[in-house]
Amino acid sequence: MSIISSLESVGEYALLLKRVLTPPDRFSQFMKEFQKGVYALGVSSIWIVVIISFFIGAVIVLQIALNIDSPMLPSFTVGVVSREIILLEFSSTIMCLILSGKVGSNIASELGSMRITEQIDALEIMGVNSANYLILPKIAAFVVFMPVLVIFSMFTGLFGGYIICMVLGTPSVETYVYGIQAFFNESFVWYSIAKSMLFGFIISSVAAYFGYTASGGALEVGEASTRSVVMNSILILASDLVFTQLAMG
Amino acid sequence: MIEVRNLVKEFDGTMVLKNIDATFQKGVVNIIIGKSGSGKTVMLKCLVGLIQPTSGEILYDGRNLTTMRSGEIRRLRRDIGMLFQGAALFDSLTVLENVMFPLDMFSRKNRRERRKRAEFCLERVDMLQAANLLPSEISGGMKKRAAIARAIVLNPRYLFCDEPNSGLDPKTSQVIDELISDITTDFDITTIVVSHDMNSVINIGDNVIFLNEGIKEWEGSKSQVMDADNEKLNDFVFASDLFRKIKVAEEIISEEEKGG
Missing domain, CATH: 3.40.50.300 (P-loop containing nucleotide triphosphate hydrolases)
Structure with a gap:
């Protein structure tokens, strides 16, 4: 029974995407909603990205410095390993897991509230493609702004490590800075950005699906929001595995 | 029809x-x-x-x-224009923006003309004074009137x-009914x-x-x-005490007229 309902949900999600991914009725209205989406989903997430990245970056450097205690490894290894962790996994995957909570629940609860207060029905009655009008600008805004968040996360993560080196002195700041530049592979940055854009699409579209199809009252909107966060977390981790294998395997 | x-x-x-x-x-x-x-x-x-x-x-x-x-x-x-039970005004838009919304989506008129049309409809429902307020800032009756203005802004059939x-x-x-x-x-x-x-x-x-x-x-x-x-209709209509009393009063008046 649950397999059938899961398949039905996948089908509903695909049909919803078909309605979403069509040209907007009015481009000027789309741009208005796109700008609102950039601010509400992207710009307002910068502070959480900066704070979390700073502390996680600092903890990564601290943990590696404490655990790599071998004379066989040069001291700049701390910088190299921290950089690879931050660039390849933390700034894209882990940051998106965190954003799925903030952005995903925001989208699901907004659309869910609109659904139960008949605002979506009102759009339909006016002859507006409500899925396209409400969801497309959100997906576009979040996917387009995702690279900005990832770059912020990379820089503040590495900066957190820099500060911990400055405070503790092991490794020294110079060694850390040398480490984060050593054997640098630029494609890792592009890989991380591409991955985060895919996750951005998953977060916004899955959350929109749960919010758009919510029914009932305030309790169901809360449930839709929770389900969207849980489903997004699973999908992000599963697609991370597939994407990593495809891109780097 | x-x-x-x-x-x-x-x-x-x-x-x-x-x-x-x-x-x-x-x-x-x-x-x-x-x-x-x-x-x-x-x-x-x-x-x-x-x-x-x-x-x-x-x-x-x-x-x-x-x-x-x-x-x-x-x-x-x-x-088609529709007035929903809860008015269904868009929370993030002001009353005027709500009424202008169908025009913004479908009308070829310029912004000034669209605004003028929306203001005309708001005036028709006596809501022009609340044009710049958000739905959360107005009463239930005002929401209904604003929703009527939005429903008629595109001249529905x-x-x-x-x-x-x-x-x-x-x-x-009564105001809503008359409107x-x-x-x-x-x-x-x-x-x-x-x-x-x-x-x-x-x-x-x-x-x-x-x-x-x-x-x-x-x-x-x-x-x-x-x-x-119709018995079922009467059950529904006269479930209200007021309508029962009106019915009784009508019957008394009718009998008095017959008698006198």
Whole structure:
């Protein structure tokens, strides 16, 4: 029974995407909603990205410095390993897991509230493609702004490590800075950005699906929001595995 | 004119609407009444295409809604205005922006003309003074009036109202009823109101349809409602103490006139 309902949900999600991914009725209205989406989903997430990245970056450097205690490894290894962790996994995957909570629940609860207060029905009655009008600008805004968040996360993560080196002195700041530049592979940055854009699409579209199809009252909107966060977390981790294998395997 | 032929709607094997036939004339207020759970709202949602009927036909001036493609339905809906039970104004937009929204989406007029049209409609419902307020800053009655302004801004040919008086005091209800009646006459549109408010029926119900357990039990005008000999309709109408007393008073007056 649950397999059938899961398949039905996948089908509903695909049909919803078909309605979403069509040209907007009015481009000027789309741009208005796109700008609102950039601010509400992207710009307002910068502070959480900066704070979390700073502390996680600092903890990564601290943990590696404490655990790599071998004379066989040069001291700049701390910088190299921290950089690879931050660039390849933390700034894209882990940051998106965190954003799925903030952005995903925001989208699901907004659309869910609109659904139960008949605002979506009102759009339909006016002859507006409500899925396209409400969801497309959100997906576009979040996917387009995702690279900005990832770059912020990379820089503040590495900066957190820099500060911990400055405070503790092991490794020294110079060694850390040398480490984060050593054997640098630029494609890792592009890989991380591409991955985060895919996750951005998953977060916004899955959350929109749960919010758009919510029914009932305030309790169901809360449930839709929770389900969207849980489903997004699973999908992000599963697609991370597939994407990593495809891109780097 | 909207015609409904043999309309049936089932949910999980339960028939909610049973072979309904009805004609809703232009320029008059058509009211669908019935108890909670009688199928009124389902019928309204079928009429506007928010719910797909199980079988039957819904004809908008001869055009069958049930066989239309989604693009055709969207075009038809630009001729439809709807007042929802909770008004359904967009939370993030001001009253004026809400009324301008259909124009922003579909009108080719410039911004100044669109604003002028929206202000005209707000003035029509006496809401111009609240144009720059958000829906959260106005009362329930004002929300309904703003929603009526939004519903008529594109000059619709069909107006649907779902429980327009729910949650409103009697005085505000009367204002909303009069507004719906005036708009129907002034713009010569087909208006369908779903309600269980007998005051509305008596005030504005030019054509009244009574639904009971998904069946069209009775049809007539507001002047016939009080004197109908349908038992189920009488149960519904005279459930209100006020209407029972009016009926008794009418009978006493009638007998006195006969006697004297």
